[in-house]
Amino acid sequence: MEAKKSFDAIVVGAGHNGLVAGAYLARAGMEVLIVEKNDWIGGAAVSRSLNEGWTYSNCSYVCSLFRREIARDLELPKYGLQIIPYEGGASFTRDGNYLAYYSDHYALRREISRFSARDADAYQRYATAVMRQCRFIRPFLLRNAPDPTSVRPRDLSEMAFLIKRGYELGTKELQDTMRFWTMSIGDFLDEHFENDLLKAHLAGSGIIGTGLGVYSPGTAYVLLHHYMGDIDGGIGAWGFARGGMGAISEALENSFKHHNGRLQKGSGIDQFIIKNGKVKGVALENGDEFYAPLVISNMDVKRTFLNHVKTEALPEDFKKAVKRFKIRGSSAKLNISLKGFPKFPSAPQNASFLRGDMHCTESLLELEKAYDQWKAGEWSANPYVDMLIPSQIDPTMAPKGDHMMTVFVQYAPYELKVGNSRSAEHWTAERCKALSESVLDQISIACPNIRSHIEHMEVRSPLEIEKEVGLTEGNIFQGELTFDQLFFNRPIPGYSDYSSPVKGLYICGSSTHPGGGVMGAPGANAARTILQTQSKNMHMTGYAS
Amino acid sequence: MIDYDAIVIGGGINGIAAASMLSSKGKSVVIIEQQSELGGMAAHKREGPTAAHLLWNLNPKVIKDLGLGSISFDDLTSVDTICVCESGNHIRVKNSGAFYLDGRVVDTDGSFRKLTNRLSRYGVLLKKLAENAPFGTDDKLNSTQDILRLLRFGLSLKLLGKSQMRKFLQDILMNVSDFLLDDLPDGPLAGLLSADATRGQFSGPRNPGTVFNLVYRYGHGCELTRPTKGMENFFELLVNAIKKLNVDVKTHVRAEKIVIEEDAVKGVELADGTTVFSNTVLCSSGLNSMKKMVGISYLDIEDSRSIKNLRTMGTTAKVNLKLSKLPIFENIKGPINDCRFIVAPSVDYVDNAFNSCKYGHFSQTPVSESVFTFRQSEFWLSSIIQFVPSKLEGGWNEAAREHLKQVLVHSLSAFIPSLNELIVDFEVITPNDFAEDLGVEGGNWHHSEMSLDQIFNLRPTPRFSAYRAGPKGLYLCGSSSHPGGDIMGLSGRNAAIRVLRNTK
Numbered sequence A: 001m002e003a004k005k006s007f008d009a010i011v012v013g014a015g016h017n018g019l020v021a022g023a024y025l026a027r028a029g030m031e032v033l034i035v036e037k038n039d040w041i042g043g044a045a046v047s048r049s050l051n052e053g054w055t056y057s058n059c060s061y062v063c064s065l066f067r068r069e070i071a072r073d074l075e076l077p078k079y080g081l082q083i084i085p086y087e088g089g090a091s092f093t094r095d096g097n098y099l100a101y102y103s104d105h106y107a108l109r110r111e112i113s114r115f116s117a118r119d120a121d122a123y124q125r126y127a128t129a130v131m132r133q134c135r136f137i138r139p140f141l142l143r144n145a146p147d148p149t150s151v152r153p154r155d156l157s158e159m160a161f162l163i164k165r166g167y168e169l170g171t172k173e174l175q176d177t178m179r180f181w182t183m184s185i186g187d188f189l190d191e192h193f194e195n196d197l198l199k200a201h202l203a204g205s206g207i208i209g210t211g212l213g214v215y216s217p218g219t220a221y222v223l224l225h226h227y228m229g230d231i232d233g234g235i236g237a238w239g240f241a242r243g244g245m246g247a248i249s250e251a252l253e254n255s256f257k258h259h260n261g262r263l264q265k266g267s268g269i270d271q272f273i274i275k276n277g278k279v280k281g282v283a284l285e286n287g288d289e290f291y292a293p294l295v296i297s298n299m300d301v302k303r304t305f306l307n308h309v310k311t312e313a314l315p316e317d318f319k320k321a322v323k324r325f326k327i328r329g330s331s332a333k334l335n336i337s338l339k340g341f342p343k344f345p346s347a348p349q350n351a352s353f354l355r356g357d358m359h360c361t362e363s364l365l366e367l368e369k370a371y372d373q374w375k376a377g378e379w380s381a382n383p384y385v386d387m388l389i390p391s392q393i394d395p396t397m398a399p400k401g402d403h404m405m406t407v408f409v410q411y412a413p414y415e416l417k418v419g420n421s422r423s424a425e426h427w428t429a430e431r432c433k434a435l436s437e438s439v440l441d442q443i444s445i446a447c448p449n450i451r452s453h454i455e456h457m458e459v460r461s462p463l464e465i466e467k468e469v470g471l472t473e474g475n476i477f478q479g480e481l482t483f484d485q486l487f488f489n490r491p492i493p494g495y496s497d498y499s500s501p502v503k504g505l506y507i508c509g510s511s512t513h514p515g516g517g518v519m520g521a522p523g524a525n526a527a528r529t530i531l532q533t534q535s536k537n538m539h540m541t542g543y544a545s
Numbered sequence B: 001m002i003d004y005d006a007i008v009i010g011g012g013i014n015g016i017a018a019a020s021m022l023s024s025k026g027k028s029v030v031i032i033e034q035q036s037e038l039g040g041m042a043a044h045k046r047e048g049p050t051a052a053h054l055l056w057n058l059n060p061k062v063i064k065d066l067g068l069g070s071i072s073f074d075d076l077t078s079v080d081t082i083c084v085c086e087s088g089n090h091i092r093v094k095n096s097g098a099f100y101l102d103g104r105v106v107d108t109d110g111s112f113r114k115l116t117n118r119l120s121r122y123g124v125l126l127k128k129l130a131e132n133a134p135f136g137t138d139d140k141l142n143s144t145q146d147i148l149r150l151l152r153f154g155l156s157l158k159l160l161g162k163s164q165m166r167k168f169l170q171d172i173l174m175n176v177s178d179f180l181l182d183d184l185p186d187g188p189l190a191g192l193l194s195a196d197a198t199r200g201q202f203s204g205p206r207n208p209g210t211v212f213n214l215v216y217r218y219g220h221g222c223e224l225t226r227p228t229k230g231m232e233n234f235f236e237l238l239v240n241a242i243k244k245l246n247v248d249v250k251t252h253v254r255a256e257k258i259v260i261e262e263d264a265v266k267g268v269e270l271a272d273g274t275t276v277f278s279n280t281v282l283c284s285s286g287l288n289s290m291k292k293m294v295g296i297s298y299l300d301i302e303d304s305r306s307i308k309n310l311r312t313m314g315t316t317a318k319v320n321l322k323l324s325k326l327p328i329f330e331n332i333k334g335p336i337n338d339c340r341f342i343v344a345p346s347v348d349y350v351d352n353a354f355n356s357c358k359y360g361h362f363s364q365t366p367v368s369e370s371v372f373t374f375r376q377s378e379f380w381l382s383s384i385i386q387f388v389p390s391k392l393e394g395g396w397n398e399a400a401r402e403h404l405k406q407v408l409v410h411s412l413s414a415f416i417p418s419l420n421e422l423i424v425d426f427e428v429i430t431p432n433d434f435a436e437d438l439g440v441e442g443g444n445w446h447h448s449e450m451s452l453d454q455i456f457n458l459r460p461t462p463r464f465s466a467y468r469a470g471p472k473g474l475y476l477c478g479s480s481s482h483p484g485g486d487i488m489g490l491s492g493r494n495a496a497i498r499v500l501r502n503t504k
């Protein structure tokens, strides 16, 4: 039987955003094909078993940002998705102390007063301020960003919405909001707190995944980017996807296939087929060609336009703007199979916070120094680690009695400096090993015996993440979350509506508004835009419409 | 009982601008200045030349208010920039053209010129915003005027054209390092612009928002001048002008306390024990000194907290080197004092220098801007050093000062090999010295950091952005208010306009 070659739409890349976009389009009645270069799906939302018996969330590892509207529209729980919230976390110190973080307000207050009574009071103000910003921003996530230079009705109405929301805040709150958006997380925390450990604990979320330091303006927003999600309405709460982050992608795949979507794995695209300024389909690396009048790329904006579109097809200005888009690798990751459960000597037995996110950084200056090393092309000698042992809550991740540990590492540069040269090629196996040693040293602050429990370890340098997932430079957000690259500037001024200069070619990855993380919003927004503008008789239905 | 319609505390450029505006509209005004002369931070001096040595943004409207009209512009000399390079291939920047000293063109593809043109285009836009109070701070009565202004600004953005407007809305939020290196190779020209962007700031070229600072610096069209007869003479001109406008000036006396009754300003108590009475006080000191003069019981608790949280770290020191004779530069044509010398060979270099400052040190490879000054029969080389923290680890003792001077001399010796032998005397004025002498917390160039979270409506704090603070009749008119520092005078002028409107 001759395989089908023509579709209504093709999505390139089965990252979670590609899957979301594909699933919405399929639901609306389109015949959709998703092509994925790897033999597995999910992009950076993936679970793989590299060591028998253990499952790793190889890239992303905790969930909160995923929009519940999308989960409901696509019926993900029905297709197997379960998110299990975890509570609390801790930062350990070199002298054997720790600061625990509880989601219970009173417990947290008590814990903070152990370090500073003043900070315990301030936390109230801090939480209110952050929560207010979360409330403000959330309605924008599932809407397009308006192009301020345009007078199209679509843009004007989005602009009106923005102005209305701003106006509703009132002058004072609007000013507070503007201030928050342009501040550094370090300054924001310094305004509230005096205790270094508490500040270091909270600051982590402001730098995860970005090439910025805790005192760089704009990092307060990055913190928000990590807090604006929710689990079952608990704003700011995080959880594990049962079965690893790949479970999200799997549920999406099931939902997509249920509506007759087709998925083709194992060969990436070589080129978008473009004729007379219009997209006609895709040509794969294995020689296959598929055709559709609509092609949606889940790859980041640089990869999409600089690697897979013939350069003649794009205007010079656009290409230049794409080249200017900043995608900087700044993170690495370890995934560890643990034999047994390692001891955390300073923590009480069975402390609840061991089931949350743990860190070993004691001050903001330590974080700033880690950033300075990254700027100089080195990985941080004392990196910020965000480590969790999800197998305590989710038993599917490791054999009984054993555990899986995920360690996110900030900062590691993409172009490593060796001698006088900076290049990604310097990420050899030995240097990855050396990186992992620095990280294990850091973990040893909390867990001195960690090394003796390691059964298997996956070390992921920025280069390696780039090669496997296709994230340029291994940047986890498909592009820096600095304010010059957010909202109507994301990814390229004038193209914040998921379109491109090539007719019919769209992008839906995290390079687009509202940005990175396992959120699904870019995919849903792209699908909505496409259905609104490209099809007369098909509509997006559901909460995200 | 009222002595004056308004009292202005502080006689820096902004105090002068505010007083002249008020006085030209018929108000009786007195300036109270603790130093022996007017001029404030810019004119601050010990033995050597003044702190400020160049005019970036002097606003024509301020000059006009002073009744100086066009004459003062004959008194300005335009200044070229020499980028000092270790290799000896120094570069001269003149009217946004860049040349090696032997005359060869550096900027062969014109990208530097294009970039500076873009900056001056943006500067024109921002200048319009600088010449008025920030949007949305108008009282109800005038809000239609405010909306009109907003529309007019929107229109001027639109007039840039679609693609330029998009570019502007992105560029203005960027960090200066990315902004420059997108179009220029990393080298002395990029280094120069990144140094100009961060001078006076506690932020490095990689900090988002620093493009705004660069545009601010080039706000009046990349034109750089110095007063032909020196900075002291320039301020003399200003002082004579306000005296002509019948502004009273009391120097050498500190304002100790702002007298408040029933939550309204009644006057100012001076250090000599006298009190000057007025229902309107404009204060151009730093906000922390203002807070002390008002007393925290008269400030809202939220305002006290905002003032405490204001970022005011000072990062600029002045080092004046007295020379036995002028060094001879064979390659430099024209008078040597019509040039400024910039040591900032690359963006990376500037960023490195900033790094030390974050941890309470100054860099061993400092970024500096130097000019030669002739006074009477003396020769001075006067340098502004960037990224010198007011909170120096170990404190600012004699050894630290000596060290800072040595570090500077070493970095200049690529350009003037014999410098060390020429020095007969030197003085180091640290950010702390400025803070102590002037009542400006941290000795910050702009009184408070010019970062995106402390500009426009957020300057100096969200609640004070209408130039009003605390009790009735108290106004802020120093650099910590919108638009900010430099020898510009707009903060003072805008504040005075607000006073005139409110007391009509």
Ligand SMILES: Cc1cc2nc3c(=O)[nH]c(=O)nc-3n(C[C@H](O)[C@H](O)[C@H](O)COP(=O)(O)OP(=O)(O)OC[C@H]3O[C@@H](n4cnc5c(N)ncnc54)[C@H](O)[C@@H]3O)c2cc1C
Pocket (backbone or CB within 6 Å): A012, A013, A014, A015, A016, A017, A018, A035, A036, A037, A038, A041, A042, A043, A044, A045, A058, A059, A060, A061, A062, A063, A064, A065, A267, A268, A269, A270, A298, A299, A300, A331, A332, A333, A408, A465, A468, A469, A470, A471, A474, A475, A476, A477, A478, A508, A509, A510, A511, A516, A517, A518, A519
């Ligand atoms: C180490 C790491 C940790 C993270 N941790 C978290 C976390 O804890 N929580 C969180 O919310 N987010 C986290 N993130 C961020 C989040 O995972 C990503 O932002 C998000 O998954 C990106 O999704 P996407 O669909 O936009 O793109 P991607 O996941 O990058 O999807 C792109 C897809 O395109 C495919 N592709 C690439 N090239 C081709 C080609 N030529 N042809 C066909 N297909 C191609 C790729 O294989 C991939 O499947 C993490 C990211 C990383 C890297």
Ligand SMILES: Cc1cc2nc3c(=O)[nH]c(=O)nc-3n(C[C@H](O)[C@H](O)[C@H](O)COP(=O)(O)OP(=O)(O)OC[C@H]3O[C@@H](n4cnc5c(N)ncnc54)[C@H](O)[C@@H]3O)c2cc1C
Pocket (backbone or CB within 6 Å): A085, A086, A087, A088, A102, A103, A105, A106, A123, A124, A125, A127, A128, A130, A131, A227, A233, A234, A235, A236, A237, A238
């Ligand atoms: C930084 C951050 C991290 C979070 N981490 C987690 C997490 O790990 N797990 C999780 O499940 N949830 C987490 N949350 C979510 C949080 O616990 C609640 O879900 C959130 O407060 C929502 O409540 P609300 O919308 O009703 O807010 P509101 O009830 O409107 O809360 C507003 C204010 O009330 C305060 N407040 C809330 N409860 C009390 C109380 N019992 N007594 C006194 N004051 C109170 C809050 O601190 C805040 O200042 C986090 C929130 C933030 C801001």
Ligand SMILES: Cc1cc2nc3c(=O)[nH]c(=O)nc-3n(C[C@H](O)[C@H](O)[C@H](O)COP(=O)(O)OP(=O)(O)OC[C@H]3O[C@@H](n4cnc5c(N)ncnc54)[C@H](O)[C@@H]3O)c2cc1C
Pocket (backbone or CB within 6 Å): B009, B010, B011, B012, B013, B014, B015, B032, B033, B034, B035, B039, B040, B041, B042, B043, B051, B052, B053, B054, B055, B056, B057, B253, B254, B255, B256, B284, B285, B286, B289, B316, B317, B318, B384, B434, B437, B438, B439, B440, B443, B444, B445, B446, B447, B477, B478, B479, B480, B484, B485, B486, B487, B488, B491
């Ligand atoms: C080292 C250095 C070099 C600089 N170089 C330049 C340059 O080359 N070009 C340029 O454009 N800008 C330069 N600047 C910046 C410029 O000097 C300032 O931005 C500007 O002078 C600020 O003016 P102002 O009127 O707002 O405040 P100030 O000049 O600080 O005036 C405040 C005045 O208030 C007085 N005062 C405070 N409290 C009291 C009190 N209680 N009683 C009485 N009086 C009081 C102070 O004595 C002072 O005179 C430089 C700054 C520094 C630190």
